[in-house]
Amino acid sequence: MKTTLTSVAAIVAASPVLAQTPTLNVYTYDSFTSEWGPGPAIEDAFEATCGCDLVFTGAGDGAALLARLQLEGPRTDADVVLGLDTNLTAVARDTGLFTTHGVDADLSLPVDYDDDMFLPFDWGYLAFVADKDTPAVSSFQELADSDLSIVIQDPRSSTPGLGLLMWVQAVHGDDAGAIWEGLADNIVTVTPGWTEAYNLFLEGEADAVLSYTTSPAYHLIAEEDDTKTAWAFDEGNYLQVEVAGILAETDQPDLAEQFMQFIVSDAFQTVIPTTNWMYPATDIALPDGFDTLTVPKKGVLLSAAEAAARRDDALDTWRNALSQ
Amino acid sequence: MAQRAVAIKAAGPAWVAAALVLALTVGPLVAVAFRAQVGSGLAAGDWAAIRFTIWQAVVSALASVALAIPVARALARRRFRGRAALVMLLGAPFLLPVIVAVLGLLAVFGRGGILNAMLGTIGIDPISIYGAAGVILAHVFFNLPLAVRLILQGWLDIPAERFRLAAQLNAPVWRVLEWPMLVRVLPGTLLVIFLICLTSFAVALTLGGGPRATTVELAIYQAIRFDFDLGRAALLAASQFVLCAVAAVVAWRITPVDGLGGGLDRVVARWDQSPLDWLWLGAVTLFLVTPLAMIVLRGVPGFLDMPASVWTAAGRSIAVAVGSTVISVSLALTVALRGGAIAQVIGVTPLASSALVMGTGLFIIVYPVVSPTVVALPVTMVVNAMLALPFALRVLIPAVQDVRQNYARLAATLNLTGWRGLRIVMLPRLRRPLGFAAGLSAALSMGDLGVIALFATDAQETLPLAMYRLMGAYRMETAASAALLLVALSLLAFWICDKGGRVDADL
The missing domain is CATH 3.40.190.10 (Periplasmic binding protein-like II)
Incomplete structure (x- = not known):
């Protein structure tokens, strides 16, 4: 039954006749999506270029976020998860819910960090x-x-x-x-x-x-x-390194990859320091005070x-x- | 026998209420257990957590009730200006979100608090609140007022005629009237507070000073959040229900039934007052009001600068509170009229529920059917109603029993049964407890974080959630103002309902 529904949904989503603005669902922690967090500015910036609707869903803190994904399992609505940290990525990897992000970026982390599944967005x-x-x-x-x-x-x-x-x-x-x-x-x-x-x-x-x-x-x-x-x-x-990953079962793989590329762009990174109060993941100019x-x-x-x-x-x- | 004569046939609705309560308390636990992938038993640390949990709940309940008796007695036999306001203020600590209450307590008892500043000026070393003493202190702060209200209700339920009779006969009031009343009221009161402290999490950990103060609820939190070990979470949650069941059976066993006749609902003018009454009233007022005053002081500066989203969240909280009050009071009345074992079970089960297991279980149940975000507010409303139900029942059941005991025969003689009996005999006499029950439900629902955190995104944010999120974004001053708004709204809701129940009643 579930498979039938999923396939129906997939057919509907893929059908050119019914094409409308696609939605990219991003699960994150609460303080990221709040009006004082980076969420609102990042949503505007990404929507200006993607021709899509970016929807952030806040789910507690990093640990609650992972627990929620595990509860929802493979049929989760999430396309991208943003806000796990490196103490959680081993468990996240073992769930089998994630796929590779495919982004090759120049990161500014003070340690070597190489993970094909989880991409740092700040630290x-x-x-x-x-x-x-x-x-x-x-x-x-x-x-x-x-x-x-x-x-x-x-x-x-x-x-x-x-x-x-x-x-x-x-x-x-x-x-x-x-x-x-x-x-x-x-x-x-x-x-x-x-x-x-x-x-x-x-x-x-x-x-x-x-x-x-x-x-x-x-x-x-x-x-x-x-x-x-x-x-x-x-x-x-x-170090606390905060990472994002793409869900393997996403129905928007192209948009999800586009979003991962966006994460390491200046448009995303310049928002981070004074909204999330963390260091940006790439080598951009830091705001006064830092x-x-x-x-x-x-x-x-x-x-x-x-x-x-x-x-x-x-x-x-x-x-x-x-x-x- | 007389009870049967006018028993209003509320069996059907009462069973519905019972089914609903079980579905929302045990249901989620079963859902969590079924969803568990790995089955692991309890770890050694879990047994330590269970022992600490029981210990602190027992001590907290005993301390709260022991202190509440002289205070309730003083309130019962003194008439003074501001008494009504004091009685209402007694509701406040119970309704505070945990972190707000903890910050209020620390402003008084903490390292940089008023008490240590005063001790410092007279050259005494600062005292530390952290540790077992801090946990008990906070639990007494939360629950002493509830204990006072429940015990006070017992005092007010002793008919004035009995006091007059006692006065005429020069009989010892304490031994013939007050002690028997306490014996009847105390086991239930102890049970409620024991159960509230049983599921304590943030208070115990924050003030407990370290991992010694680990409660079962924390172990559940860890099992779900960090280990995703749902089997262990379900097992721990089940152990809370077992503890609840044991405590409840003990409490019911030792509660005798009241056997004296009724009176004419008159107010008692007491002659046996002691100067110690003022000491007790003064001390408890100081203990409860000082932390509250600190919360108000912290919240005032940023009050007018609060962002619109906080006010919107407040609007949502009010709507949720109204809805859950209606649900909770109507269910409570139905169940109280039916009485019996169902009422007793419903009266305690929600208290023993782990909030996190309830939220997680409901999420598992709801998720395949509908997006959790869509049902965030209705689910919160129903869950808050369930959580308020034990308190509403605690107030209503004895009141219903009293009316039955005192008026059942008369009502039967006059053929006042069924709906007419309810309208003419029952409801007028239940107005005060109904108002109190509604006030408690509304205020509890207003301040409860409950399951909303798991379901809601920004568009369903309630006031307590908004407050926590402000703190998470470093905005402590705005959060303090949101906390003040929350306290004000809770008290207002409580005042409106309580007042509604006491129109022309002289409490």
Whole structure:
């Protein structure tokens, strides 16, 4: 029955007699499509050239987005998914729902990134964000030895939280447990998501919060508040690379590919910095204010496969260290 | 026996209501279980989560109720200016979205909060709210007001004639009237609060200070969002239902039936007041109002600068609230009139539902039929009505029982049965609880994030969702104003309904 319906739909869609403006469905996370996010400007720019209707559907955060795709399965309406990060791409690949993107672009990521299925559209460094008055620390060990208080996100419910888990794994490997035990008395609390953590920090509940090096840019550019800064760590800061992919079952393969090409064009990339508050994926001029941001000495990133393989052990280590 | 005599034949509609509740609570769980690809059991961490969940729910319920008794007693025997306003304000914390309440609490009890600032001026080291104490504090903040309202209702239901009789006989009011009433009211109240805390997620984690404060709901979240392990999610959600069932049976077992006669609905003038009443009222007002005041203060600066989309979202929330109130109150009335075991089961099942499993399950059910976006608002309306049903029932069932017990024989003698009985005997006496139930439903629906997050795109955004999305876009000041609007609308909805139920009634 389902196959019949799908084929009928395919025939109807393909029939030249019934041809109308084609629709490209893009699933993304909420803050991308909101009126303050990049969504509206990107929709206008793409629709000006594609002769199509671009429809963004927001579905929670990156993890919720992937869960939603898995729920919908192969008959999903989505043609393109935008907003998974590298901690999720291994699982996303294993679902078999995605196909190759076919884009060959010059990316400006601080690490080598090569994935034929998932195309980066922006990226950022994870970092602890604090007031400029707060004495900065430059490593996990120094943070653990200090009296500074921090708020972090739970790796079981939040993507930056999972990023932090991978960060400690990547730079401290076998010593990750000791690092977490050292950090235990610095951690004020662990929140379910970024929103709660960042609010707690702004309310003065902690000296620093796990966020991005680009967070101070929001306060500087949108609020003209230059009191916030991010800490660069000697061992490097973990990268969050946000990616897009094409669904294998898309009924608009050509439009989807056109959109993937658009993602690495200037029209898309120039919107990102001051709406999504992340770094663009290609080498374009950054807006004023971004030059004041902390630039970590190096970017750290576990490969998607490695991140997936080490997650369960890393979670156990984290939970044991913080439960004592 | 007398109950049977005027039992309004509401069996049919009550079964429909029961079927609907089960379809929306257990149905999604079954859908999730069937959709599961891999079957994995509970992990070691899950058992720790279950233990912590039970522990914090028990302590939170006991603490809320223990504190609520003296407060409800003080409210029952004192008349003062602003009493009605205080009673209404008691509804407020219960209706707040979690993050708003947490931020309000932190403004008072947090590291940079008022309390620590005051302690600092007299040279005392700052105290930390994070940990088990913080979780309990927040749960008491949420649920103490609900406990007070439910227990106060019990006090108000003791007829004035009994107090007069007690006064004439110089009998101890506490032992002959108040304690028996409490024994009847407390198990149900404890049960409701236990169940609310059972499914707590963001409060427990945010204030709990770390992974020690992991609840079952968080484990469900992880299973669905990060592991896509639907089998484990379904198993965890089922364990919440089992806990709910055990707690409910215990509560029903220890609840005795009231056996005294009725009165003439007169207001009691109490002579046995204690100066401690003022202490309790003052303390609880301070505890509840200070965080609320902080929420208002945070929201005022950006209030007039809120974007149009927030107001549109507010309009949607109002529409959803009106719809779900109508559904919830009519179902609750039907079920309360029918009474019996169905009413008891419906009264607790929705409380034990995991919001995420409910949302996910409904998504699985709806998706093959119609686009989830199209039905986002109707689904939210119905789900919110279901979630409000236990509270509406908690208020209506005892009221219906009282009317039956006190007027059934008289009504039967006068041949006031069926619809006429409902109109002449029942409804006039149910006006106050009906108003309260409607107010609770409306306000709960207004502030609930529920399943909407899974279904809605921007075009179906409700006010709580708009507020969360503003925070996600760093716009904390606008979000604080949206939160203020949400609190104001919830209280307004509550006030309108509650007032409607108390026209010419002297509460």
